[in-house]
Amino acid sequence: MRTLVDRALAPEHRRGHGALYGGLNHGRIDVARLRRALAGLPLPRAADGWLVLAVDVSPWLRPDADTSSDRAFCHTFGRGEGKHPMVPSWPYSVVAALETGRTSWTAVLDAVRLEPGADVAAVTTVQIREVVQRLVAADQWKDGDPEVLVVLDAGYDTPRITHLLGACPCRSSAAxxxxxxxxxxxxxxxxxxxxxxxxxxxxxxxxxxxxxxxxxxxxxxxxxxxxxxxxx
Incomplete structure (x- = not known):
């Protein structure tokens, strides 16, 4: 099955497409429980047991969603030859654990949507601290282990984020x-x-x-x- 509508065609789900989406709209996701579950999964580590986290902002492009709230203008690449326009989008701050070696596979641990005008450094600091706290609670990091290495893009205010993290058992660095x-x-x-x-x-x-x-x-x-x- 490629879509949820396909389930409505199964004998045990003869309720029609509208009823299927109505049930989904009345459902909910326990975000806190999902975050704890992700922190407890086996995570990739670098040499000597280093746990490496990457933080970056990725936009969900919403140029035609005129009625969607909290959109921001995000810089994009590849939308036309030599053009990098600002497109109305929902920017998300994503934290992922990196694989070792050269690979595009990542273990996403957290995602937070940034509101227009948000203080990116402050939001990122809170996000990193909460992710590390969940990793400690899940026994992914214990006293004596190497510090969690947090890799930030060049556009982040790394000195400020490092100062705001305080006693958090992690070390931040900017690419x-x-x-x-x-x-x-x-x-x-x-x-x-x-x-x-x-x-x-x-x-x-x-x-x-x-x-x-x-x-x-x-x-x-x-x-x-x-x-x-x-x-x-």
């Missing part, structure tokens, strides 16, 4: 503008073959410990988690 995390640039060394010196260090990939090693030509003091996550 660079190109959305690729790289190690510090190695020092320039004369190459008899010529060529331009490198602009960036090696790429940092979660779940691949081989990419975490410091640059061969860089001094050991230049290597740290902060420099790895902040430098392009």
């Amino acid at each position: 660079c503008a190109r959305r690729v995390m790289r190690r510090p640039t190695p020092p320039r060394i004369y190459d008899p073959k010529g060529g331009r010196p490198p602009k960036h260090g090696g790429e940092f990939v979660f779940g691949e410990p081989a990419s975490w090693a410091p640059n061969r030509r860089a001094p050991s003091s230049a290597w740290s988690w902060r420099s790895c996550l902040a430098a392009e």
